[in-house]
Amino acid sequence: MRHMSDDHTHVQEFFGSRAADWDSRFPDDGPAYAAAVALMGLRAGDRVLDAGCGTGRALPPLRAAVGGTGVVVAADLTPAMLEAAVRAGRDADGQLLLADVTALPLRPESLDAVFAAGLIAHLPDPAGNLVELARVVRPGGTLALFHPIGRAALAARQGRQITADDLRAEHNLGPLLSGSGWDLTSYVDEDARFLALAVRRG
Ligand SMILES: C[S@@+](CC[C@H](N)C(=O)[O-])C[C@H]1O[C@@H](n2cnc3c(N)ncnc32)[C@H](O)[C@@H]1O
Numbered sequence: 420m421r422h423m424s425d426d427h428t429h430v431q432e433f434f435g436s437r438a439a440d441w442d443s444r445f446p447d448d449g450p451a452y453a454a455a456v457a458l459m460g461l462r463a464g465d466r467v468l469d470a471g472c473g474t475g476r477a478l479p480p481l482r483a484a485v486g487g488t489g490v491v492v493a494a495d496l497t498p499a500m501l502e503a504a505v506r507a508g509r510d511a512d513g514q515l516l517l518a519d520v521t522a523l524p525l526r527p528e529s530l531d532a533v534f535a536a537g538l539i540a541h542l543p544d545p546a547g548n549l550v551e552l553a554r555v556v557r558p559g560g561t562l563a564l565f566h567p568i569g570r571a572a573l574a575a576r577q578g579r580q581i582t583a584d585d586l587r588a589e590h591n592l593g594p595l596l597s598g599s600g601w602d603l604t605s606y607v608d609e610d611a612r613f614l615a616l617a618v619r620r621g
Contacts, residue, residue, distance in 0.1 A: 426543040427519065431497045434473070438499035441474050442507065448476065451567040455614050456480040456534065458605075459563050465531040466490040470520040470552060471538035473500045475509030481534060482512035492525070494518040521548045525555045532561040539564055545586060546599050553600030558621035562601055564592075566613040573613075587613065 437444075456477060461467060461484035469477050472493035481491050491513030495501055501515050509515075518524055520535075521542065533552050542548040552562060564587070566573065574581045585591065592615055593603045601617035 427496060430541060431499075434497040435499040438474065438497060438503045441500070441503060442476065445567065448567040451612050452477050452536070452565075453480040453483075455536075455563060455565045455612065456484055458614065458616065459484070459532055459534065459561050461485055461489075461532060461561075464488045466529065467492070467532045467534060468523075468525070468530050468555065469493040469513065470533050470535040471495055471541070472504065472513075472515070473497075473537070474507055475504035475513065475515070477534055477536055478504075478509045478512035490514075492516060492530075494520055494523065496520075521551055523551060523555055527554050528557040530556050530560060532556065532563070534563045534565065536565045536567070539586060546595055549596060549599035549601060553619055556619045558619050560619040562596075562617040562619070564613075564615040564617075567611075569608050569610045569613050571608075572610045587615070589615075 463486040465485045466489060467481050467485055469481060472478065472495045475493055478491060478493055485491060493513045494516040496519050498517060501517055504510060504515055533556055539545055556562065570581055570585065570587055586595065589606050596603045596617045600620055602620055603615060603617050605616040607614045
């Protein structure tokens with residue numbers, strides 16, 4: 420079994436080297452993030468976490484959804500990603516936290532929703548880590564697992580095949596979520612996006 424700090428180091432090395440040109444590699448993704456956030460049903464005044472926020476690409480639409488009275492918190496483990504977020508001015512839309520989403524410095528049920536783009540495949544213990552995300556969300560709150568490209572298109576880009584044990588396949592993700600305090604309510608996997616929405620069980 421890998422030690423937790425090995426996972427941290429791996430994530431920080433992998434994403435640290437990609438942070439500086441992260442946004443310029445995918446310059447056209449903005450509308451897909453906005454469309455995904457729009458489907459979360461956020462309301463003015465809501466409190467939302469962007470888990471594994473990277474350069475904060477989701478922060479402008481999250482802020483627009485919750486308004487000035489809402490709370491937007493954005494957590495990432497990789498300092499270089501948060502530095503790029505600041506350079507892009509995204510700290511204007513949310514509070515950036517250098518934090519591990521597998522052990523969040525947040526109170527139980529303190530949020531209405533969690534948005535997580537491109538995160539789940541990088542978690543060391545997806546079932547346990549989804550329990551941690553459930554801990555900080557109120558019953559009835561929302562989880563959005565998003566990627567601005569579908570599973571098949573992503574696999575093709577990375578030169579690999581999708582296997583039946585893929586974590587994000589609906590037949591795996593549904594049971595994974597329900598064993599972690601979430602009910603899968605919507606699942607879309609098409610070339611232009613992956614979006615799974617779940618509700619925190621009471
Ligand atoms: C594929 S990137 C996606 C970044 C951003 N959400 C986006 O859509 O552009 C995954 C991000 O998750 C972060 N990450 C991975 N594991 C993490 C953890 N345990 N806690 C916090 N952030 C983590 C990485 O540092 C990286 O910035």
